[in-house]
Every structure is written in C-alpha cells, then in structure tokens.
Amino acid sequence: MNQLSIPVAPFIGDDTLPKAVDVVVIGGGIIGVTTAMELAERGISVALCEKGVIAGEQSARNWGWTRQMGRDERELPLCIHSVAQWAGMDARIGRPTGWRRTGISYLSYTRRDLKGWLAWAEIGKRHNLDARMLSTREVTDMLPGNNGGILGVLHTGSDGRAEPWVAVPAMAEYAREKGARILTQCAVRTVETAAGKVSGVITERGEIRCQAVVLAGGIWSRLFAGNMGIDFPQLKVIGPVARIDNVEGLTDMPIGAGDFAYRKRLDGSFTIAVRNKNLAPITPDHFRLLTDFFPTFLTSWRELSVQLNGEFFREAMIRRRWSSSDTTPFEACRTMDPAPYPGFTRKALRNLSRHFPGFAKARVLNEWAGVMDATPDAIPVISPIHTVPGFYVASGFSGHGFGIGPGAGQLMADLITGDRPTVDPAVFDISRLRKQYGLAAK
8 A cells, every 4th residue: 555645545556658549648636547448438548657555635525525616717617517428427437426416615704705606697598507695594405513794604505525546546447447558656757759740658677669649747748748749838736634533513524715625535534624724835846936926826816825935946956858768757756745734724624713613622633735736827738739740738737626526537538539528628728828738820
C-alpha cells in the first residue's frame, strides 16, 4: 500500500509494457482514467501511464462534490452532462463509486454572498438547472443544527457527492476490463514524432508506439509540455482539507458558505475545509506567467493566501529540459503529497462551530492537502495542440476536475475519434489562452 497522507483504494498496474497502441494517456487521475475508459469502450486501444499510483494526487484529495451549481457559465453544459454520467456510473462500471444524489446548498451570511447566489440562480435557469433559493421553512427542515443568521440558501437538488479515493481506482479497473492497459510507476519521459506527427512515447520502461497522446498530468502538465517547447499557462494552488468525526445531527447534503464547507462521507465522518481560501506559494512560474494570471489575481485575491517560502527555491531547482534517456522530475517525485496545514483545520472548525454548534466537539482524524492545476480563467483546456498533430491536453481543471471528470473524458475521446461532441469543444480549446497553438497556427 502506498504511504500517502490519504488512503487510496489499492490498484495494481499491468506488468507488461505494450509495444504499440492507438492512444497513450499520460496521467492516472480522474481525467486520464475517464479518457482511457471512454476510448476503451469505443474499441480504441489505449495505454494509460501513471508515474505513481492511480488517483494518488488531487483526484483522491478533493471534496468529492459532483456539482453544477456555481460553475462558470461557459463550463456549465459540461458540468450538467457530467453529473448525469455520475448518476449512472455505478451501473456502467459495475463497481461502487460512493456516488449519491444528495443535493448541495450554498449558504449566504452576508448581503454580498446573497447577491452573488441570486445572480447565479438566474444562470441556472437559463440552463434549465434545478437551482433555486430555499424558503425559510425549507432552510429549517433541510439544514438541521444551524445557528441562524442565514440570509438565503441556493440549493440544487440534482447535485451530489462521491468518494474520490474509491471512484477513480474503480473506473481504472473498469477501463482495464474493457481493454485498456493501465501502467503504474511508469513515467512517460518524452513524446516522439515523425514527419511532425506523434509517433510514440518513451517511458522509463521503454517505448510505446502510438498515433495520439493525451497529456492529463494535472499539476505536472506545464512541466511536461514545456519540455516539448509548448508554453502551457498553468499554476499550482494548494487546498488544505481534513476529516473529522464526533459530529451528529447534520444533513447528509454537502454545504458551502463564505468561509467553510463540509460534506458527510459514507462512513459517517465529515470532510471539512475553509472554503474560498487556498494557498498560493510563489514560484518562478508566477513571474513567467504574470501577464496571464494578473487580471485573475485582481478579482480573486481574497481567495488566495500568497506565500513566499522554500517552494520558490525547490521549484527553481527542478530541471525543465531532458531527453528520453534522462531520469525526469516525474520519476524523482512519484506523488506530490504536501504536508497538511493544521491551522486551516482549526480555522475551518472555528467557522463551522460558529454556525453549526454540532461541530464544537469534533475530533480530527486526519489532515491532508491537495495541489490543484489552475488556468488563468479557471476553465480547463481539453484540446488538441494543433501545431503537433496527435498531441492533446486535458489539464488546468482548477479544482473542478473530479466533478466534471466523466464529461471531460468523453469530450477528449470525442476529439480523438472525431465523434460529435456532446458539448461545444471551442470553450475548452487551447487557442483561447495560446493562439500560437490554435488551429489557425497549424
């Protein structure tokens, strides 16, 4: 069993490296796994290469919410489609994911928050989503144990939650059952090309010939793409989380507010966090990408705790160029497992106990942190790199990857196979962030 700060369902990768497949997927998080699953279901031969363990990083560390509510309107059609897929996932893969349609509610304790959620309710209406403001009676019935002071509650009954550390390995097992080769502890070093097109990859175990490669490397995608000469605009953001018990009398429904979030887990414990507050250690990439991210920082600075610490120097020491014969940074760090942040847990419990006294005697069972891959506009890239035929990127999910994972994997498979996409792929095309890799530059 891997020694991580979070438990992940064990998954044993394949022993043998295939000589050739149609598609190689780089990354064993939910995006890579759902892409491999979709391709395998369509009869496309696929090998997924994960440098560490399946779901070892953010894909098992997130809150497990599968929500549509509160999403950017550009992303919303993909979110709606993904939640519909979550509803049938257990039956589809023949394994439990822990998914439940619990509904999700956002609580407003300030006029500013209330105004924002009232505005978003109108967005939901435009997309025929069941998001609505609860009545006073409904707030009392649906939010037992609250201490009052709630100005309004936006609720979406069709949203839900799953158990990430169970769901992603279960999907990987299903993908393998459908014919995908799943290789763990197997970092991809380089992408090979012939006549300008993808022709294969070199892994630490050897070569796999292929016609297409999907980079679904999460926080590692920018570094990998950079070695290919591709400037993928993505930064890292850290989200601290904790698991607690000794809490009773609360709803099973995930709850979010201005400065706290909680959701009940299947075992009766709770996942908690300080909502709208993540850590952003300054790294050299912050200076390289200053022009890209500065407008976003101006509007979202309240949600970030910017720090200058040893991470800057650790990142500065990571090699940014290598050959297929070199040991890569991905082999040096099999799993990004940040130290927990107890201060965030204490703050989350203070905020929660102020509004829900049932948290006052909570016991902390374990704490962890996850590192999220963020783009300048917080919308993922699910796109071909048009200047390198056969090379695709699915990354930059900005903390939304687990919830929209099923739809993202399907969209990526659609782009590879040429099937008609369920949602408009232009929203997620690389050209919105980097015109030089767009279709016009091909």
